[in-house]
Amino acid sequence: MRRGVVGALLALVLTGCASTVVPAGPGGGPTGGGDAAQRRAAEVSAAWPGSAQEKVWRSGYFPVDVPAEWLPKEAFHSGEDKDAYQSGRLVLAGGLPQTFSGLTQVRWADGSQLTLPLRSADAVFRSLTEGRPGCNGRCEHPLKVTGAEPGTREVSTSRGRAEIPVWRFRVAGYTDPFTYPAVEGQQPPSAPAKEVPGARGAAFLSVSADGRTLTATVAHGSCERVERTEAYETEAAVVLYVLVRSTAKPGTACSLAMHLSPEQFRLARPLDNRVVLDLATGVPQLPKGDLSRGQDGGQ
Structure with a gap:
């Protein structure tokens, strides 16, 4: 899989093309002051240290941009091979390892480990062959x-680098294996959202090499623009939010479509091990990179 986290997005339409008319009246300013957002960010940050959510976050397996597969560098030898793989036309020409305990371990560099359900080789194979689209080329x-064997691979998590179990599938004609995680990430903590008038939270995307600039996406309407980005910082956490200004003139029809735009947030000091918390829910955010497919040699 690719290991980079996406640092920018094209603005994209999320909803339909209906429109609404902005009523006449005083306009121009942000949809609300920054004071309410700052108070909410302070509340979220203060509640994090020692919370049940923090304990779950610090003890669980929450992978950062771990792909669903690592394809060998030689993939694919032909268009027919690629079409066969993408359409799930794989046949088992050898046995797969049988698992017994159904459990496995994720191990961190500090020596800590966590026991989680093992994803069997058979389950991985079925995920590759079931529910795939039809073939586009030579269907025969x-x-x-020809088989699979267990292995390990180092990945990024909310707790730093960890070693996870993987299955290395051998495919006829390919020297290097097709590799898949043998364990799935846990669900991050959840909490009800609290609306903050005049402010929008941001979906954490990536952090710069020096740790001082975060990129995140912000949802906004077609008649709005981001007026200001803010990063509320404490020793333990960072909360990202923006203030949005309406660009609509009285009586103007504005599309109801929402857009996502990438914004940058400059920190006073590097992010390091601090957690990025969501403004509305107070739950931690992982960078949202390309989690689909990668190709860096699954060995």
Whole structure:
């Protein structure tokens, strides 16, 4: 899989093309002051240290941008091979390892470990062959899986680097294995959202090499613009939010479509091990990179 976290997005439409008319009246300013947002950010940050959510976050397995697969560098030898793989036309030409305890361990560099359910080799194989789209080329050209063996791979998590179990599938004609995680990430803590008038939270995307600039996406309407980005910082946490200004003139019809735009947030000091918390819910955020497919040699 690719290991970079996406640092920018194209603005994209999330909803339909209906429109509403902005009523006449005083306009121009942000949809609310920054004081309410700052108070909310302070509340969220103060509640984090020692909370049940923090304990879950610090003790669980929450992977950062871990892909669903690591394809070998030589993939694919032909268009037919690629089409066969993408359409799930894999045939089992050898046995798969059988699992017994159904449990496995994730191990961190500090020596800590966590026992989690093991994703069996059979479950991985079924995920590759079931529910896939039909073939686009030579449908009689399947890929042959000759077997699989267990292995490990180092990945990024909310707690730093960790070693996770993987399955390395051998495919006829390919020297290097097709590799898949043998454990799934846990669900992050959740909490009800609290609306903050005049402010929007931001979805954490990436952090710069020096740790002092965060990129996050912000939802806004077609007749709005981001007026100001803010990063509320404490020793333990960072909360990102923006103030939005209406650009609509009285009587103007504005599309109801929402857009996502990337924004940058400059920190007073590097992020380091501090957690990025959501303004509305107070729950921690992981960088939202490309979690789909990668190709860095699954060995």
